[in-house]
Amino acid sequence: MSKKYEKKISSEKATLTIGDKSFEFPIYGGSTGPDVIDISTLYRDTNMFTYDPGFTSTASCESAITYIDGDKGELLYRGYPIEQLAEKSDFLEVSYLLLNGELPSEAEKSKFTHDITYHTMVHEQLNRFFGGFRRDAHPMAIMCGVIGAMSAFYHDSTDINDPNQRRVASYRLIAKMPTIAAMTYKYSTGQPFVYPRNDLNYAENFLYMTFGVPTCEEYVVNPILADAMDKIFILHADHEQNASTSTVRLAGSSGANPFACIAAGIASLWGPAHGGANEACLKMLYEIGTVENIPKYIAKAKDKNDPFRLMGFGHRVYKNFDPRAKVLQQAAHEVLEELGVNDPMLEVARELERIALEDEYFIEKKLYPNVDFYSGIILKAMGFPTEMFTVLFALARTVGWISQWGEMIKDPKQKIGRPRQLFIGESTRDYIDIGKR
Ligand code: CMC
Numbered sequence: 001m002s003k004k005y006e007k008k009i010s011s012e013k014a015t016l017t018i019g020d021k022s023f024e025f026p027i028y029g030g031s032t033g034p035d036v037i038d039i040s041t042l043y044r045d046t047n048m049f050t051y052d053p054g055f056t057s058t059a060s061c062e063s064a065i066t067y068i069d070g071d072k073g074e075l076l077y078r079g080y081p082i083e084q085l086a087e088k089s090d091f092l093e094v095s096y097l098l099l100n101g102e103l104p105s106e107a108e109k110s111k112f113t114h115d116i117t118y119h120t121m122v123h124e125q126l127n128r129f130f131g132g133f134r135r136d137a138h139p140m141a142i143m144c145g146v147i148g149a150m151s152a153f154y155h156d157s158t159d160i161n162d163p164n165q166r167r168v169a170s171y172r173l174i175a176k177m178p179t180i181a182a183m184t185y186k187y188s189t190g191q192p193f194v195y196p197r198n199d200l201n202y203a204e205n206f207l208y209m210t211f212g213v214p215t216c217e218e219y220v221v222n223p224i225l226a227d228a229m230d231k232i233f234i235l236h237a238d239h240e241q242n243a244s245t246s247t248v249r250l251a252g253s254s255g256a257n258p259f260a261c262i263a264a265g266i267a268s269l270w271g272p273a274h275g276g277a278n279e280a281c282l283k284m285l286y287e288i289g290t291v292e293n294i295p296k297y298i299a300k301a302k303d304k305n306d307p308f309r310l311m312g313f314g315h316r317v318y319k320n321f322d323p324r325a326k327v328l329q330q331a332a333h334e335v336l337e338e339l340g341v342n343d344p345m346l347e348v349a350r351e352l353e354r355i356a357l358e359d360e361y362f363i364e365k366k367l368y369p370n371v372d373f374y375s376g377i378i379l380k381a382m383g384f385p386t387e388m389f390t391v392l393f394a395l396a397r398t399v400g401w402i403s404q405w406g407e408m409i410k411d412p413k414q415k416i417g418r419p420r421q422l423f424i425g426e427s428t429r430d431y432i433d434i435g436k437r
Pocket residue numbers: 054239242272273274275276277301302308309310311312313314315316317365367370371372
């Protein structure tokens with residue numbers, strides 16, 4: 001049973017004065033972080049909407065899952081610092097924590113691991129979907145389609161009002177994402193799909209399905225790489241109300257089934273400002289090419305008339321080091337050393353980070369490396385093509401999406417998400433016949 005969390009209602013009220021009228025709004029406090037002003041009656045009382053493009057000042061829900069302190073550079077899953085989880089926990093334990101609110105006991109962990117593990121295979125007919133895609137399709141395009149198509153296969157877990165069906169859908173998504181992600185890779189290389197092996201742990205099994213080949217050759221999972229993979233999954237598992245999570249919540253607010261909602265989240269994650277940044281970051285490092293070229297690119301990033309941005313830098317919430325980037329910087333060294341890879345891009349990345357952190361523009365705007373800055377270097381060294389990077393992000397984020405979706409469904413105050421607008425287009429005008437235009 002997860003704890004019941006309640007907001008605190010402040011004795012103070014926020015007052016809004018428009019002309020000679022004043023309106024009062026309740027203020028709520030969370031367990032930590034900024035208070036919020038409840039403006040849900042604003043339209044009714046004032047006939048006005050709030051205007052907040054990009055939701056920079058808007059809390060869209062109550063949540064007890066993940067907390068970020070952007071100024072301190074702190075990320076907590078259910079209260080536990082990400083650094084501790086990355087060092088001491090494993091991805092399935094973190095998944096249990098995100099879904100249920102508490103770390104599992106030994107018995108709970110073993111049951112959860114068993115339950116997830118025994119959902120890893122996908123319906124055999126789902127395999128045929130892949131043949132409909134071009135071999136050179138972007139794997140995120142395939143992910144959007146195939147995960148959405150799960151709604152057509154698992155009818156017994158699409159009733160969102162049944163807690164057991166919600167649980168089974170969550171388990172299926174967490175369990176089958178690695179299988180489907182590995183299949184997208186296999187499809188692009190023309191190799192046969194590899195069925196899951198339930199004697200391997202979550203990260204090992206994913207590496208096996210991705211890089212192993214059926215029967216002709218044994219694939220032995222390197223424990224250091226499996227460990228780094230598991231860390232990457234933990235670091236990407238949730239990040240409160242980011243664009244893709246908010247997309248999942250908004251899609252789910254209409255009562256859509258969880259498979260369709262996660263497909264919507266995958267679509268949102270794909271963009272280069274969000275999960276696509278790791279792919280874009282590695283491409284950028286290659287474009288920069290050498291340490292000597294860095295100043296030219298720093299100047300481009302600072303030039304208002306140039307759309308170029310330093311990929312893997314900056315964050316809507318973090319105005320300090322992204323704590324995930326710190327863990328990955330260390331992991332990048334371990335993986336490259338283990339594989340004996342001498343990637344000049346690591347040197348370019350380190351020097352770029354050093355120069356940017358000393359530059360007045362980046363200091364003033366509080367632009368620090370984010371999670372995507374080092375993840376690409378690790379993933380490339382492990383053998384993943386750049387197109388797969390965002391797929392791995394989606395794989396790991398699925399547990400966060402589904403936890404947030406489940407929290408929303410259980411929230412008695414939940415209603416369909418429906419933002420309003422400041423309309424600036426034409427007002428009413430009469431239709432003009434085509435010959436008279
Ligand atoms: N390079 C150069 N300038 C930047 C960068 C950057 N990477 N990021 C922000 N700025 C500047 C921006 O030009 C703006 O300057 P000004 O105030 O003079 O107009 C200022 O900093 C604020 O930027 P913003 O776009 O208003 O900030 P935002 O909160 O809307 O955007 C962001 C956040 C992550 C989209 C943005 O920092 C960015 O595009 N970064 C590069 C892409 C990236 O690495 N994304 C991964 C985010 S972490 C993983 C995830 O959560 O998906």
